[in-house]
Amino acid sequence: MTVMTKGKITDVQELKNVAKKIRVNILHMLTQAGSGHTGGSLSAADVAVAIYFSKMNFNPDNPKWEGRDRFILSKGHAAPLLYAIMAEAGYFPMETINNLRKIESPLQGHPCCKHIPGIEVSTGSLGQGLSVANGMALGLRLDNNPARVYCIMGDGEIQEGQIWEAAMTAAHYKIDNLCAVVDNNELQIDGPVEEVMGIQPVHDKWEAFGWHVISIDGHDMEEILRALGEAEGVKGKPTIIIANTTKGKGVSFFEDKVEYHGIAPSQEEFDKAVKEIHNG
Amino acid sequence: MAEVQSTEHRTQNTDKSQAEKRKPEATRDAYGKTLLELGKKRPDVVVLDADLSGSTKTIKFAKEFPERFFNMGIAEQDMIGTAAGLALAGKVPFASTFAVFETGRAWDQIRLTVCYSNTNVKLVATHSGITVGEDGASHQALEDIALMRTLPNMTVIVPADAAETESVINTIVDQKGPVYVRLGRAKVPYVMPDDYKFTPGKAFVFHIGKDVNIVAAGITVDMAREAAGILSKEGIDAGVINMSTIKPLDEETLLSAAKSSGFIVTAEEHSVIGGLGGAVCEFLAENYPVPVKRIGVQDSFGCSGRPAELLKLHGITAENIVETIKKALKK
Numbered sequence: 001m002t003v004m005t006k007g008k009i010t011d012v013q014e015l016k017n018v019a020k021k022i023r024v025n026i027l028h029m030l031t032q033a034g035s036g037h038t039g040g041s042l043s044a045a046d047v048a049v050a051i052y053f054s055k056m057n058f059n060p061d062n063p064k065w066e067g068r069d070r071f072i073l074s075k076g077h078a079a080p081l082l083y084a085i086m087a088e089a090g091y092f093p094m095e096t097i098n099n100l101r102k103i104e105s106p107l108q109g110h111p112c113c114k115h116i117p118g119i120e121v122s123t124g125s126l127g128q129g130l131s132v133a134n135g136m137a138l139g140l141r142l143d144n145n146p147a148r149v150y151c152i153m154g155d156g157e158i159q160e161g162q163i164w165e166a167a168m169t170a171a172h173y174k175i176d177n178l179c180a181v182v183d184n185n186e187l188q189i190d191g192p193v194e195e196v197m198g199i200q201p202v203h204d205k206w207e208a209f210g211w212h213v214i215s216i217d218g219h220d221m222e223e224i225l226r227a228l229g230e231a232e233g234v235k236g237k238p239t240i241i242i243a244n245t246t247k248g249k250g251v252s253f254f255e256d257k258v259e260y261h262g263i264a265p266s267q268e269e270f271d272k273a274v275k276e277i278h279n280g
Numbered sequence: 281m282a283e284v285q286s287t288e289h290r291t292q293n294t295d296k297s298q299a300e301k302r303k304p305e306a307t308r309d310a311y312g313k314t315l316l317e318l319g320k321k322r323p324d325v326v327v328l329d330a331d332l333s334g335s336t337k338t339i340k341f342a343k344e345f346p347e348r349f350f351n352m353g354i355a356e357q358d359m360i361g362t363a364a365g366l367a368l369a370g371k372v373p374f375a376s377t378f379a380v381f382e383t384g385r386a387w388d389q390i391r392l393t394v395c396y397s398n399t400n401v402k403l404v405a406t407h408s409g410i411t412v413g414e415d416g417a418s419h420q421a422l423e424d425i426a427l428m429r430t431l432p433n434m435t436v437i438v439p440a441d442a443a444e445t446e447s448v449i450n451t452i453v454d455q456k457g458p459v460y461v462r463l464g465r466a467k468v469p470y471v472m473p474d475d476y477k478f479t480p481g482k483a484f485v486f487h488i489g490k491d492v493n494i495v496a497a498g499i500t501v502d503m504a505r506e507a508a509g510i511l512s513k514e515g516i517d518a519g520v521i522n523m524s525t526i527k528p529l530d531e532e533t534l535l536s537a538a539k540s541s542g543f544i545v546t547a548e549e550h551s552v553i554g555g556l557g558g559a560v561c562e563f564l565a566e567n568y569p570v571p572v573k574r575i576g577v578q579d580s581f582g583c584s585g586r587p588a589e590l591l592k593l594h595g596i597t598a599e600n601i602v603e604t605i606k607k608a609l610k611k
Contacts, residue, residue, distance in 0.1 A: 112396070113397050113398075114396075114398060120368060121365075121397045122393070123392070125388055128393055131361025131364075133365060135362035135363060135364060135367075135373075137365070138362070138365070138369070139326075139371050140369055142326070142371070143369070161357070162358055162361065162389070165353075165355035166358050169353075169358055173350070
């Protein structure tokens, strides 16, 4: 079997530094693009960095390597996060991130697997990633392939009915090579999730659907690593991590601001934001 | 044209066909049998169903290969997404339910995770069209061809009989990418020649007519042949084409038919909007404009009734094909 070319990072401080770099690159991409989803890209950054750089086996030189762990960004609007991570991991040259959302760029507004081989499936229409993750996990299990599947969803996204269909499926088929994450930043485009269409108690709901549920501070790297480790040990049922996060995390003037769901930073905001991230 | 046979000659030949001596069989039954045989040969074939395995006939596969069968419950959207995931893990998933639920209920899932992601998913839907019968309009898919045909990367196939269904299933298992196959509930007569083998994108020509050519798919192929037989007795040379692949359309065959007769009739168990008739008109309007009459459901929903009664009600019969052609030729 091919061996992954990137070494895994286990040091917490090092992971935090990677997360800072990813945040800066997310904001750079969005500023260059002039549009895109700032808040939800930043809120899920710490969990996504931990999954990619501390847990997943993958090989950017051979993106279809059978032994790779799979990652699905079900909340496809956080594409800048995925692209920043994949650039950092070496899937494509770093300068590609200058072309987010531009004509004929591989970096489409929402992840497209046709353009970037390391993207497992195209997402963007919400609620669909978990079903695909289930299918992949079932396929891997049929082949006795020990690879694992990760899937990040938004908290607003779980208003989609298909998520709960997939929640039933994962429990019914005892899919334990899957670890799902809800990026619980409590905001969606139209306002606070609880005002638009309440999803609480989200922990209890997943538990009632037969999942092993771990609720954590989604910005505490140590807690994230602990949760991901715990998920690997759970057998006979799927695991979900409810990552309690802050929308726009890392930049004070974006944090918890519903309007930054779908707005890119100005150049001035970008410059200020980078300083904050580096000092934070 | 050189290959044009007289209709008399054609009728004599096909009367001797072994296929036509076989008892009518539903295309869904052929699907169930073929899938089971495929399961024995192909360990990468997996099957998904949404609580209708007894009706879609995937139950045969399910009983023999329970570890490769996934009943998804009444959850079509999740079924499609899961099928896409299985395809991405290297399997060849066949996902089945009734056509109305498969294509309507899960259209966005098919669009995003099957077509846009170009995954190797085979969507094989049964209970298409009005021959669903007594269950009524809620269960009669009359828009599924239109819904599937509009999606990039999708191949759309409507087999005419049980033998063609078997050939289609055995072919698409090796065709990379999304495929939609439209099957029916009701028994249909065998119409294809004994030695026929399905080729994607290739229509089967029974006969190219000089006065009119009837382009049919699915259950209307048999009706078209019956209509052509009646018309030939009245001196009208009507050709019959089985356009079993509706996307990509066999443009070459369609063009030669249009050139031969200058008049085309389409017949389908589907809305005349967006289906076979729509596809034929789109091509001809841009490439070789000739008059076209579209036989099918005329922008309405179905209703409860026996399949034969419903077909008559909507004019999807050999008689109506004959009448439509005679009326048009008189003008």
